[in-house]
Amino acid sequence: MTPDFFERAAARLSLTLVIAAIGGAAFNLFGLPAAWLSGAMVFVATATLAGAPTLMPARLRDALFFMIGLSMGAGVHPDVVERIGEWPVSMAMLVLVVICVTLAGYVVLHYGAKWSRETAYFGAIPGALSYVIALATDRNADLPRIASSQSLRLFVLVAILPFAVVSSSGTVSGEEGRIYVSGVYDFLIGLPLCLTAAWLAVRTRIPGGWMTGAFFMSAGLNASGLLTLVLPGYIVLPCFVMMGAHIGCRFASMTFRQFVSVLGASLAAFAAAFLTSLIGAFIVAELVGIPFGQALLAYAPGGLEVMTLLAFMLDLDPAFVAAHQIARFTGMVLLLPFVTALVLGRNRPNKVS
Numbered sequence: 001m002t003p004d005f006f007e008r009a010a011a012r013l014s015l016t017l018v019i020a021a022i023g024g025a026a027f028n029l030f031g032l033p034a035a036w037l038s039g040a041m042v043f044v045a046t047a048t049l050a051g052a053p054t055l056m057p058a059r060l061r062d063a064l065f066f067m068i069g070l071s072m073g074a075g076v077h078p079d080v081v082e083r084i085g086e087w088p089v090s091m092a093m094l095v096l097v098v099i100c101v102t103l104a105g106y107v108v109l110h111y112g113a114k115w116s117r118e119t120a121y122f123g124a125i126p127g128a129l130s131y132v133i134a135l136a137t138d139r140n141a142d143l144p145r146i147a148s149s150q151s152l153r154l155f156v157l158v159a160i161l162p163f164a165v166v167s168s169s170g171t172v173s174g175e176e177g178r179i180y181v182s183g184v185y186d187f188l189i190g191l192p193l194c195l196t197a198a199w200l201a202v203r204t205r206i207p208g209g210w211m212t213g214a215f216f217m218s219a220g221l222n223a224s225g226l227l228t229l230v231l232p233g234y235i236v237l238p239c240f241v242m243m244g245a246h247i248g249c250r251f252a253s254m255t256f257r258q259f260v261s262v263l264g265a266s267l268a269a270f271a272a273a274f275l276t277s278l279i280g281a282f283i284v285a286e287l288v289g290i291p292f293g294q295a296l297l298a299y300a301p302g303g304l305e306v307m308t309l310l311a312f313m314l315d316l317d318p319a320f321v322a323a324h325q326i327a328r329f330t331g332m333v334l335l336l337p338f339v340t341a342l343v344l345g346r347n348r349p350n351k352v353s
Helices: 003-029 035-049 058-075 080-112 117-124 129-136 143-169 184-203 209-224 233-253 256-288 292-299 304-313 318-344
Strands: none
Touching: 003 035, 003 233, 035 143, 035 233, 035 304, 058 184, 058 209, 058 233, 058 304, 080 117, 080 256, 080 292, 080 318, 117 129, 117 143, 117 256, 117 318, 129 143, 129 318, 143 233, 143 256, 143 292, 143 304, 184 209, 209 318, 233 304, 256 292, 292 304, 292 318, 304 318
């Protein structure tokens, strides 16, 4: 790689972060929930679709995930063990909700938007974009439509979920960080443990390994009361901004024309899927006696990292949300090849008509 390459990459990254910071600051100025995350995402996504050369390097993204995972563990308090009793019922409901969410999206995309069976099926699956694209590659599916539908769903989720959660609970935790900040001893012990856990999670291909491993190690240490692992606000806030920029950069693979062409169908499918998630979350919240917003984030058809981060930012239980999002992702990875074969039959040549 030439020096020019790194100069161009540095310039693109700088531009991306400036746009993200402006977006986060604008949303924060208006007092919107999860402002630094959602504002950065909206501004960067808009700039990306307009042709701006935005960029979020993979290594920086992984470091960002690790830092956020470590900090989110502070949201898990020593009483977490008492809450585990809530999980079996909600986990059982999760299976039903995922099936209904996929079915609702499929009906809209196939019968309403007239997408092909394969494209509608993969476009309706909630989350796991990279894995879904890998499965769809060998089939008669329109990959740009699938990627656009999946990316648009995550975009809309991050844009509206904070409002839905705040309106149901009326609270937002301070995005400037927690009151308590780790001491030197906490970091000297906790940081290597979180790094090791994150590395092992990546090696064993656990979903969102850098964030998941760091989060659960940090959560375990915080829940035990042995250590306090929480980053100061001047570190956490830029992480929120960069996470928003990361989501916005996902639109780099999509032209504005593609975006417009799938906008109506994708929004309609999202509405059907989200309504299904709302119903499932309401039932679980009533059955288990947990905040509706917490159940909604656990059942939302979005990414593990983002949904868990929103739980942390909105002062809900990130351990509950992460456990359910991981269960959803893991179940999909294990079962999707068999379900796909059952629903669509054997692999077909990849021809898009």
